[in-house]
Amino acid sequence: MNFDESAKDVEQWLLATCNAARTLSPTECAAYKALHIRKGWEVTIGFKTREGIVHLLLDSDFPYSPPRVAYRSGDCYLKWPHVEENGVLCLPKNSVSWTDPIEKVRVALADACVLVDGTLHLDPSTTELSREFISYWNRAVDTSVRKIQSLLEPTRSAGEIAVWWGKDEIVAAENGEQLTHWLRNSGSTAEVQFTQGIFIRLDAPWVPPYPESLQLVVDKLRAVDPDVPGKLETHAIDNERCVVVMAASVETGTGLTGIIIEGGILRKLNGFRPKHIPRNFKIPHWYQNATVNHSIVNRADAAWIHGRDKNEELAETLTKKVTILGCGALGSHVAVRLAQAGVGSLMLCDPETLAAANVGRHVLGMRSVGRSKSLDLANEIRRRFPHLTVEGHHTAWQHASDEVREKIWASDLIICAIGDWSSEGLLNEEHRVRGVPPIIYCWMEEHATAAHAVGIVNQSSCIACLLNETGNTAAPETIWNDGAEEVSEPACGAYFQPFGPVDIAYAEGIAAELAVDILTGRVAENVHRVHATSTHRLKKLGGDWSEAHKEFRGHFEGGLQFQRPIENSSECPLCNPVHD
Ligand SMILES: [Zn+2]
Incomplete structure (x- = not known):
């Protein structure tokens, strides 16, 4: 057909x-x-x-x-x-x-x-026109008018806002501090200058025909709040421009629309020096000459970005601070995923620089080769989510300054994706002493055939309970013939286990999911979550399932996710100190 x-x-x-x-x-x-x-x-x-x-x-x-x-x-x-x-x-x-x-x-x-x-x-005001008022407003806006990016919480109360006037867009924020944070994170290096704008809550959304002249706009705003015209005259004349962001709530949600008023300033008047022209001459001139434009307001606030106002956990995750130790293939993806989930503050620690061989699996690309993994990743996440707070430290956690180390331990959650027992063992020892915050250890077995995420939220057991004395998984999911798992490159001590970008996605998934579960209070006991690859892939790589794994797998051949109980191991020297 x-x-x-x-x-x-x-x-x-x-x-x-x-x-x-x-x-x-x-x-x-x-x-x-x-x-x-x-x-x-x-x-x-x-x-x-x-x-x-x-x-x-x-x-x-x-x-x-x-x-x-x-x-x-x-x-x-x-x-x-x-x-x-x-x-x-x-x-x-x-x-x-x-x-x-x-x-x-x-x-x-x-x-x-x-x-x-x-x-x-x-009657248009009672129909779909008001239900879908944003569509009608946005369609009527002249496409040459600058759009307004709004960092404002749409349910905030009426009042003054901070406005930044960029060449291509206008940014409206709660205050100068939020505005500066956002612009800096977005990559702007210039000094941030802003003017006062006005946020107003309408009883009902404006529907066509919209008021065109300044007088009609001000009359309509006066009907909502009699104080608005006075404030508008002051800001628009003192700063030569002003933005009004209008919020209206209908059954489908709250939407924002904007008005931009520019110019119309009386600069010459016989008998007065320019700076001493009285207001009662300036105001009527402004009403006659200022330019008024309707503008589209695009929401760029956290509630909109992380789930279009429907993310019920966001209020909680936005207040959380998470430290990620190790910003390699796994840690970098977990960091981005947590930023997407709306974790308000991230701290990233890694002493390494990015190599071209990392690029195929890392968040960062060739542009970052030879540069710090932690610092460039922090920069990347700040640019992508300028409303969040992200800091990077080009150091291993144990070599960080006392100040940074205290900040690490003051986080709400530490995620350890280092994959090196000398760092992890020390972290575990200090965690045994401090007791807080929760730590997630995540790592992978050979060729990423099995991924582990262990959440330690209390002191009934520790990561050493699950590992042998060299820091390898005591009861691994997979077994390999000696040497079959490693490939070498022509450099001293350079062994690595090849795996692909898809294989690591499962490891990232279980680690990020466990992180959100812990941050939102859904994990009360220490947990050990595992994702194991398909039997087909494991066999192709030359590995086999361990007896411990077969208990969970049964006859199922596909990728498998499950939770293992964690027991306080009688072998663990930390949980069972020898007393003599
Ligand atoms: Zn232990």
């Missing part, structure tokens, strides 16, 4: 059932620009109260795509809800199969009738 066959069927059906269906010219189709309409017809439809003309439009994806219907009897754009430019209606999802193009068109026309009949003579 290709386009031409379907369109031919549709045309025959239209000619047979609708009076005077007329095929649209290529120019008429092209007027629907971005919709890529390939074929269309003008059709007269009997609505409830009158006859109306619509265009039935098929794009080149038809019959897989739904037909579009445009209302052509009068201009309804920004007057009716569910109408896009050129009168194209936003119809409900058309669920008719692509195998029945005629039925697909019939349903689209029937839906269009329902939409138009339901829309005529409605």
Whole structure:
């Protein structure tokens, strides 16, 4: 069923059932620009109260795509809800199969009738126009006007805000400190200068037609809060510009819209020196001459970025500080995942620099080769999530300054992805003494065939309970013939175990999941989580499952995730000190 066959069927059906269906010219189709309409017809439809003309439009994806219907009897754009430019209606999802193009068109026309009949003579403020007010506002904004990036919590109370005026965008923040933090993290090095703006909560969203002149805008704002015009006059005249961010809540959520007011400053007046022109002359001049623009406000606040206001754990994770020791392939991915999860503050420690051979599995790329893993990773995460706090330390944790070490132990969680027992053993000993905070140890067996994430949240056991005296897993999931697991390169002592970027994703997944579980209070006991690869992959690499693993695996052959109990090992020298 290709386009031409379907369109031919549709045309025959239209000619047979609708009076005077007329095929649209290529120019008429092209007027629907971005919709890529390939074929269309003008059709007269009997609505409830009158006859109306619509265009039935098929794009080149038809019959897989739904037909579009445009209302052509009068201009309804920004007057009716569910109408896009050129009168194209936003119809409900058309669920008719692509195998029945005629039925697909019939349903689209029937839906269009329902939409138009339901829309005529409605009060716009009580309809979908206000339910979807952001769409209508944003469509009406001149595309040349700078957009506003908002770091504001949309449910905040009305009041003053800090505004930064960039060349291409405007940033609105709670205060100068938040603004500076965000701009610095985004990579800006210039001195941050900002002006005061105004945040206001509307009782109901503005719907078309929108106020255009400054006087109309101010009158509408005065109706919401009588103090706003005075503040606006002060800020806009003193700073020569001002931003108003307006929040409105409807059943579907809270949305933001913006007004930008610039210029209109009286600079010359006979009898006065420029700086001494009285306000009562400046204000009327400003009302007459200032430029007013409606602006799109894009939310860039944490609640929006981390789950579109629906992340119930965010309030908690945003307050958490997590330290990641070891920013290699595993640690770097865990760090980014936790930033995505909305962990408010990250501290990254690693003494190594990135090599080209790391790039295939690391978050960082060739641009960072020869540079500090921890510092470049911190920089990368700050740029990606400028609202978060990320600091890097180019050092092993045990060689860090006393100040940094105290900060590590003051974290809410430490994640140890070092993979080197000399560092981990020391960490465990100090943790036995301090008792807090929880620590996650994560590591992988040969070729990333099994990944481990161990969460130590209390002192009933420790990581040494699970390891042998050389720091290897005492009861590993996999067993290997001697030497089969390591590959060498032409350098002294350089052995490594090859594994791919996909294999490490499972290790990252269990470590990051355990981290969020601990941060949100879902883990009360020490836990040991394992992800093991498929039997097929293990055998191909020349390994085999250990007896300990077979207990969990049974006959299942695919990738397997499970939890092992942790017992206080009687062999552990830390948990069972020898008394003589
Ligand atoms: Zn122990």
